[in-house]
Each structure stands twice: as C-alpha cells, then as structure tokens.
Amino acid sequence: MTSRQPTSPLTLRLARGGAFDSLRWFAAIAVVVLHASSALGVEVLWGGVEYAEPIMVFFTLTGMFVYASAVSTWSRTGSWRTYARNRWLRVAPAIAAFAVATPLVLVAVGAASPSTLLSPELVVWLGAAALLVPNYDPSIWSHIGSGSMNGPLYTVPAEMSFYLLVPFLVLAARRFGFWRMIGAMVVVSVVGAFVTNQGGPLVHEVFHHLFLERAAYFTTGMVLARVGSAVPLRWWIALVALAAHVGLRTYQDHGPDTGVLAWSQHTFKPLLCALPIGYLVLWAGVRLPAFLGRVTATLGDWSFGTYLWHSVVLNLALWWGARGSGLALVAVLVVSLACGAVSWRLVERRFLARKQVSLRGRTDDVDRPGPAPGPVDARPVA
Template sequence: MPQALAKPLNPSPASPAVRVSTRENNFDLVRILAAVQVAIFHASAHLQLPPEGVWAQLARVFQVFPGVPIFFVVSGFLISASYERKQELRPYLRARLLRIYPALWICFAVSLLVACAFGFLPLDVVFSPKFAAWCVAQVTFVQFFNPSFLREFGVGVLNGSLWTIPVELTFYVCVPALYALLVRGRARPTSNALLAVVALASFAVGYAMDTGVFGPPRSFQQRLVQATIAPHLHLFMLGMLAQLNWDAVERLVRGRFLLWVVPYTVLAMALHEQLVAGPLLTALARVLLAGTVLSGAFSARSLSAKVLRHQDVSYGFYLYHMVIINAFVEKGLVGRPMYLLAALGIAVIAALASWRLVEKPMLALKASRA
C-alpha cells in the first residue's frame, strides 16, 4: 500500500491537491485491525471454538467491522492518491507490484513447505501438470484456484484468504482507466456523478450477491462473482471519491470518529440481526463504514505510530494467518481458545518477519526508483 499521499503534479479539475504525511494518519493501524478481524473470524470457525463464550462474542462484534470491505475502502483512498502522485503508468504499476508480489511469493514458498511437511505434496503430485498450473496461478493472479490434491488438507483450501489478491490487482489496473475515462479533464461535479453511477452499479451487483440472486453462498456462480471486482468496486470507489474530494470530506471526518462509528455500529448490528433490511439501508451502512474507516485514520492521528512504530504488518498477517490455521486444523489443535491465541501469535511473528525481511526492503527499493 502507498505510504503517503502527496500533491498531484498536474491536478485535474476533479482532483484537489492532497498532502498527507505517513506520520499524520492511522491507516497502518486500521489495516492491522481489519486483518485481525478476518483472522479471528476464520480462526473461530475453523478451530471449532464453542459457539458461546468470550471469543464467540468477540467474533460476533467483529462481524460488524468486516475486514475485507475495510481493506477495499482504504485501498481506494490510498491507491488513487498514489496514481495521482506518480502520474505515469509504469512507475505506478511497478510500485504496486513491488508491494504485492515479493511478500506473496515468499508466503507461497512457505505454504509449499507446510503442505510438504504434512505429506500433501508427494513426488507424483509435484511432477504433475496440475501442480505446475497451481503454482503458476498462485504466483500470478489466480490465487483462488484450489487444486484437488490439497482439498483434504486442513480446512480444504491452503490459503483461502488470497481470493482478495486478484480483486486488489484488478483495482490497480482499473484506476488508470477510471481516471482516463471519468476523471481527467472533467469538472469535479461531472466526475463525481460518473464515478457514483459506476459505484451504484457495483453496489447493485454486491447486494444481489448477498441476497442470493447468484445462487447459494458456496455455489459456483456465487464464488465466481465474488472473485471479480463487480460486487466490491463500490467499496473501493467510496475511498477513491473521498480522496478526490478530500478538501470537503476532510472536514467531515477528521477528529470525528465517534460521530461516525456510533451510527454505523447501530445500523450494522440492526442489519446483521435482521431487525432492518433493504438496499437503501445497506447502502447507507457502506457509506457510514467508509466514513468510520477514514475518520479512524484521521482521528488521534499519532495513535498508529505509537502502537505500531511504523511497522505495517497487516499484509503479512493477512497472508499467513490461514496457512497457520490450516496447520493447526491438520494437527487436530482445535476446540480451545488457547489454540486461537497461539495461531494468531504465530501469525504476528510471521508478519513481523515478512515486514522486516521482505516488505520494508521492497518499499525502500520502490522509493529509490520513485
């Protein structure tokens, strides 16, 4: 993810100059909390924790703040600003690839070692065409491909969380196209209206998916739609629209976290408990979630630096947590909260190693070529 927002070299009428220092926001903290939400949700389910108790209640609370949508909102804000800052397509794409792929490839290598250690990669599998195809998929942009020879390992998918990687990569490719078609050279009201139409279309697809239009939750059609940007693009564009209109949005979110998180939490809990329903309330909840995320990033702005000390460990934590949970499931370490804590602790260690040994050096390389 970009580490700062800077003034565009040639801001368009629809794009005000934005300048935000890495030391002036809590995006690193927002992302790690989102990653923890995803990990606790997965661990509670796959490690078979009792349906009642502290961890079960915590998982229910965390469901109100879904990690993946939060990632997408943050990406929309930061990635659009990164594109504006770089202006040229090649350095923009290079920076994005350096941020995603080196850590992803190391995680894949570790995942192979884990699968091998548990006996799921015998020589006849390793030398098969299906294994080669799976490896190519994992190191490119088809991470949701799940081969048959791993479906008996752990929860049945070696690293199921990585379905979001192709979605993020598609976001990166879409940003230059969105700017070229809907932003550059247009007045801001016109650009905002066009982007809003695209966002509403995406929301309609997402709402249809959530309400079963594309079939049951685990059906092939449902999984196919989920692996595209169609149902998720509106979340990315909420962040993008906020960044494009930051001169107005900043006054609404900076230092006003409670004014956003309280109404969002009330509405999200009501929707989750099915006390209320409908597309308008769901759309309002998405807008309130985006406002909560951005307000959290720009309230008590030194909090992230104090807690994380500029260590952006969210990506590594997200990459490794399901590999570790799979190992616990395969070993039969399930049913007790201590196993959840142990799995999350190991994920933290893996995330710190990924940050210090892989991601941070790549960010330095990216900066040296900027």
C-alpha cells in the same frame, strides 16, 4: 478582489494522520481472529468481532491510497508504467514467496507428502499465484484442516481488478470531472451488488472475485482521497457512524430473507455500509494516538503477510486437533503475525524499496501531469 482558482478534477485532499498504517494491522488481526474463532469454535467478544468488517476496511484504504497514489504518480511522471510497477512490487513478490513456501512448509511439518511437490496441481497453484489469482485450492491438501490454504485470498484478484481500473478512473475524472466519475462508480456499485446476489452461481463467483461486488468501499475510499482533509472529525459523528454500522450489520443478519426488503438490502447494503465504515476509517486514521503510527513505522507493515499466511497457520492448527481452545486461537494469531513479520523483513520491504515514486509524505494538491521530481521516500502507503 481576487477570484478563487477553480479546483482541479485531480486535486487531492488527503487527511493527515499517523494511524492509517495501524488500521491495516488492526484489520489483519481482526481477519485472523474472525476466521480462527469460527474454525476453532471459540467465541470472541460474544460474537462482536464479526462486526469489525476488516475486509471492507482494507478495501476502503485501498480506494483511498491507491487512487491517490495513481493520481500522484501520473502527475509526476506522465506515465502509467511507474504506477503499474509500484502495484506489482506491492503484492506480487509476497504472493510468490507464499506460493513457493507453502508446499515446503506443509511437507516439512508432515502435513503433506513429499510426493505432492511433484503434483501437476502444484504447477497450477504456482501458475495461479504468478497471475496474481492465488486462490486455487489443490485437492492434494484437502485433508489438512478445512482443505483450503488460501480461502480468503479471493480479495487479491478483487483488489487487482481495482488496480487495473484506477488509471481509467483518473483519466475519467480529468476528462469528465471527479464527481461525475464517482457518480458512475455509485451506479456500478449498485449494479454490481444486484447482479452478484441475483445472478447464478457462475456470475456470483466471477463478481465475488472482482471489485464489482464491493465497489462501494473502493468508491468511498476515492472520495476520502479527494475530500478527506475537509471532513469534520467529531467523536459524536463517529459514534453515530458506529451505531449506523452496527444497525446495518444487525439488519443484514436478522432481516428478511425474501421479498422486496431482502432485495433492497442485498442491492443497497454495500453502498449504505460503506459510508459509516469510510467515516470510521477516516476518523480512526487521524484521531487514534500517534504512537500507534510510530509502532507500525518501526516494525513495518506486517498486515499483508499476516493476511496471506493466516489460513495456512489456522489449517495446520486444525490438523493438529486444536479446537475449542482460546489458547489455540492466540497461538494462531501470534504465529500468523510472525509469518507477516518474516514476509515483511525478507521479501516485501526489499522489493518496495525499489519504488521510484511514492505517495508517502505527499499530501499536496495534484492537478496536472508533469516531470518526475527527484528521489522520494520509497516506503509504501498501499
């Protein structure tokens, strides 16, 4: 009789699927449609697009692949320097290009005066982007559309705070066990949601820009990195998860605003909602047609650039007077995707090619640090 070897705290069971990259595209498109339909006053799918929760899909994918990438990178190099470099290459160059190009684009189309290029506020704008907190709103652009060229980019510092936490989570999993680490993150998720909703405006603003407000989605992603390949993927479970998601979202919109039920809803909603969304992300990433993965592999990952630029495109559409037009919404989507394509082709893929260690194509178990292997595929997974 042979005894079964115990599972390491850092073992990965990533699910194999060709559509995970496509989910980033779908999430980015859903963000554009959601924001554009609201700003332009155009109803899409009878308001059903609001149920897509694309930001939570992004956070779940980040939890899954960034945690797995950190485990894999540390196990292969024994150092966190490569992990930090990979994370920087993934986000910083695209944000820098966005921060430099946005003022030039606004001046070029006549939406902003050339004098704004010499404004002290622009120095703060560029400095915030360099610090990877690219959601400072200069007043010099307040007359263009909603006045915010980067409103949705609060998610960038939220993700960056998770990036900074991940090495400690990996080490905690190795020292205390993966599930104890996850248990601690569940507590953080509940406390983070509670403080965000019960604290004052300053506390809310700080937590809104950190992973704490939506820690449940990152945590769910880490669980999927650990056990994803062992989760049964059935269409009827996916339907149950979808129904649970719709029910929870409907209760959020129409439930009580005060009292114990409202308190419970605000405190536990992220944790409850993260579970069905996590299952749907896993199911879709594995079960969606393989050709979707081939399409995104051929074209590249336009999702981050699309997300960065869509507010600029949308605000220019508003500045030009495009309201109440479905055609304007389509135009905003197409131009945003084009900006994403340019960002990918000219900036992102060039820097991502410099990654020395990548998770791409690696789904084996990881349980201890060791020397780095030879050159690996440098395409990004997160």
